[in-house]
Amino acid sequence: MAEPARWTVRVSVPPVARRGETIEVRALVRHDMETGFRHDHLGAIVPRDIITFFSCRHAGEEVFRVELGPSIAANPFFSFPARAMETGEFVFSWTDGDGRAREARAPIKVT
Amino acid sequence: MTGRRALLVGAAALPLPVLVRRPARAAPPPARIAAEVAAVFGARPVRDGRVVVDLPVIAESGNAVPMTILVDSPMTPADFCRVVHVFNERNPQPHVARFLFGPRMPRAEVSTRIRLAAAQTIYAVAEMSDGALWAGQADVTLGFAACMDNG
Secondary structure, three states: OOEEOOOOEEEEOOOEEOOOOEEEEEEEEOOOOEOOOOEOOOOOEOOOEOEEEEEEEEOOEEEEEEEEOOOEOOOOEEEEEEEOOOOEEEEEEEEEOOOEEEEEEEEEEEO | OOHHHHHHHHHHHOOOOOOOOOOOOOOOOOHHHHHHHHHHHOOOOEEEOOEEEEOOOEEEEOOOEEEEEEEOOOOOOOOOEEEEEEEEOOOOOOEEEEEEEOOOOOOEEEEEEEOOOOOEEEEEEEEEOOOOEEEEEEEEEEEEOOOOOOO
16 A cells, blocks of 8 residues: 655546546646655765656546656646546545655536 | 449559648658567558648757547447557667546547657547557657756
8 A cells, every 4th residue: 555645736626527528637646756866965876856656537437547657747737638527526646656646636517 | 344443443442632632741751660560560551641740840959748638439339449669769768658548538648748859740640449540640740858867
């Protein structure tokens, strides 16, 4: 089981949508995405610390997934379209390279 | 095949005149990207088209450059785009991200922000449900780079 992380996250889905409607989903996590290619002021490599995995699920199915590398900018942000399927929620999860994980949920009412 | 039919087929195979605007130059990718594409997809053929990489022509800083990937796919159960790999030419590590599009997505599209260590080409390869590989690319120029020390 992944260790819970305290990263600040912001997610956005419209509160109400018609069934089958295309909605825009946005997810952001505050994270430095330290690349592992930089040096500190003593010349030592700053160890890599990045989010490596993002997933969004809705109505029991995965909508969208990303496997991230260090070229994704700090505070990884994704915006993508999805179909509103049923009243319930969108479930977002982020995981880093050390197995720490964060989950967030956004409710949606589907009419 | 008669001579006239051969002529017709030949004409159809000719590229369209400049009426169709190309989203990016359809040149082969830089050598480092080609090697990384081969590492991911093997020797499978990659055709130019159906993938748009939208980046600013000039980005002020390389720290967070907005990028949108859009794949021309109907996204039906029978015909969809399952995965897109994005590659860079001049960052320390050539692979940017792998995006997986599920059946709940009405369009194969994602917007995010990437780091750029230098002005370079970004190249995206989409794998369709029939196994075909399509690619698009964009060039971006920088004011300031990222990924470097103090960057």
